[in-house]
Amino acid sequence: MEYQGSCHCGRIAFTVQADVPIKDVIDCNCSMCRRRGSLLWFAPREAFQLGTDIADVATYQFNTHNIDHHHCRACGTAPYSEAVDPRSGLPMVAINVRCLPQVELAGFVAMTARRVWTRVLIVPALLLVLAACAKQSESAADAGGAAEAGVASPEGAFLAYEHDVQVQLEAAQIAPRIQQVAQACQNAKFGECAVLQVDQRSGEQPSGEVKVRIAPKGVESLIGLAGEGGKLQARNTRAEDLAQQVADTALTKARLEKEHARLLSYQDRGDLKIEDLMAITTRLSEIEAGVEQATKDAAQQRRRIDTQLVTMHFDTTSGQRSRSEIGEALSESGSILSTSVAFLIRAAAALLPVGLVALVMAWIVRALIRRRRRKLPPKT
Structure with a gap:
């Protein structure tokens, strides 16, 4: 099913494809959406087609700067935003369904961000419990x-x-x-x-x-x-x-x-x-x-x-x-x-001259000491 949307003045116009009619939307409670009153519906970026000049689209980012919040440069209406799904890595678009004339807002079920997180957390938890029970019965x-x-x-x-x-x-x-x-x-x-x-x-x-x-x-x-x-x-x-x-x-x-x-x-x-x-x-x-x-x-x-x-x-x-x-x-x-024997031979060869010199020096010192003793007068 194709939905056509636009800003208030019409400088931003787009179409978006939906597999089934839009029924559930999110009443986001972030600091931005609370002020502008957006009701969001999400779709893959490839399902979105901008039909007007992108030069008329202004972009605003805040906090983590991961979401591009688009609005019209002329009238200021914010019809859609773009971001990347951190789980799948796929580009996504968040459509403000208030900018889709075909949509009857009275028939919508709007979920706040708190209810969304409750659904996201509780349902997988129940599935895990059921899976655990099933695994206990496996062989x-x-x-x-x-x-x-x-x-x-x-x-x-x-x-x-x-x-x-x-x-x-x-x-x-x-x-x-x-x-x-x-x-x-x-x-x-x-x-x-x-x-x-x-x-x-x-x-x-x-x-x-x-x-x-x-x-x-x-x-x-x-x-x-x-x-x-x-x-x-x-x-x-x-x-x-x-x-x-x-x-x-x-x-x-x-x-x-x-x-x-x-x-x-x-x-x-x-x-x-x-x-x-x-x-x-x-x-x-x-x-x-x-x-x-x-x-x-x-x-x-x-x-x-x-x-x-x-x-x-x-x-x-x-x-x-x-x-x-x-x-x-x-x-x-x-x-x-x-190798050890060769080392000992080399050591002996190296120490032999040193030993001879030391022996000669010792003989000279001993001779000098004896001569000095002879010159001393005898003790009485």
């Missing part, structure tokens, strides 16, 4: 199956998971296992996967590391392959909440795109001076670069949310390390002995 087998699916970001959340795994294997198994894990990732054996790093160290104590980014459903299977026939020594899983970063990036992009559209409308005017036109062109280039960077940041954030980073460290077993250290010590004993 242990179902719980095990859920564990095999791995940890995934809950719907609507923006969590970036990272896993660190320590695997102990026999020395002969490490190199083939590293190749096997990397190959499984490259072939997407357990789902979408990308190999980021492969390190392999040989010798008597071989070790290695494989770092991949994989879809959540394949995490447990890949870790299981890495530890097959060995021992999972340690595992650490952590998550970073990217909700604020996603919201900030979306808000930045939306603001830049809106400014870009506004400057384009100014650029089409015929009364612009050359210096103004050059300034607008320069700013448009800056905005386009900013939009491109915001798009890249959003893609990287989405990648971190949709896939998980798994780092697998491979090492030999403790018994092999002990045997290897003993064998290494025995093999090095000969060289250690020869």
